[in-house]
Amino acid sequence: TTHLEYSHTKIRAAQVESLREIHRLAHARVQRPPLEGGVAPFWPQPVTASAILCGDFNMPPHDPSKARLEEPFGDGTPPFVDLWQKAHPGTAHPPSFCLFDQTYGPAHCCDFVVATREWLGEHGLSAEMHTAPLVESPGDWPGLWYDVHHLPERIDLLVIDGPPAW
Numbered sequence: 508t509t510h511l512e513y514s515h516t517k518i519r520a521a522q523v524e525s526l527r528e529i530h531r532l533a534h535a536r537v538q539r540p541p542l543e544g545g546v547a548p549f550w551p552q553p554v555t556a557s558a559i560l561c562g563d564f565n566m567p568p569h570d571p572s573k574a575r576l577e578e579p580f581g582d583g584t585p586p587f588v589d590l591w592q593k594a595h596p597g598t599a600h601p602p603s604f605c606l607f608d609q610t611y612g613p614a615h616c617c618d619f620v621v622a623t624r625e626w627l628g629e630h631g632l633s634a635e636m637h638t639a640p641l642v643e644s645p646g647d648w649p650g651l652w653y654d655v656h657h658l659p660e661r662i663d664l665l666v667i668d669g670p671p672a673w
Contacts, residue, residue, distance in 0.1 A: 509526070509560045511523070511564050511566070512565060519572055530558055530587070531584045533554060533555070534580075534582075536554050537556040556584065556623070557585065558623050562618065563617060563618050564576075564618065568589075568599070568600045576621065577589060585623035585624060586624075587621040587622065588621060588622060590620045590622055601638040602614035602616055603616050603618040606651070607641070607650065637659070639654055639657075640654050641654070
């Protein structure tokens with residue numbers, strides 16, 4: 508799970524660079540696994556160059572730091588892919604921020620799931636992405652809530668940004 512800086516674009520950009528470097532180093536480690544029977548006091552552990560990041564990135568889809576996160580590495584490190592765009596090519600990300608309170612701007616997306624292209628395949632997985640729009644809440648709950656009636660019965664991974672403020 509990822510939660511990047513909200514208030515400072517320079518800090519958020521540095522965090523993106525750190526995520527890229529951690530991922531690059533993990534890929535490099537896979538390319539040069541530890542020698543069997545080495546002198547380390549522990550057994551070598553399996554590692555993967557694949558990764559998945561999800562959470563509140565605190566930036567809109569057009570932010571330069573998001574583009575930087577998804578840039579190719581140039582050294583064979585698998586790049587991150589925006590899974591919403593992969594599942595819904597050409598469709599704008601649904602809003603996930605400022606849904607109820609537009610003090611900080613109009614409703615827009617700040618929450619993403621990115622992964623390396625290989626991640627899903629390596630794990631024998633497929634993915635469907637669904638959104639739950641805000642609607643009048645049922646019962647006595649004040650304000651808005653998520654419309655989940657169209658979601659599948661079984662959900663293996665659920666990412667929620669909320670509930671919305673009132």
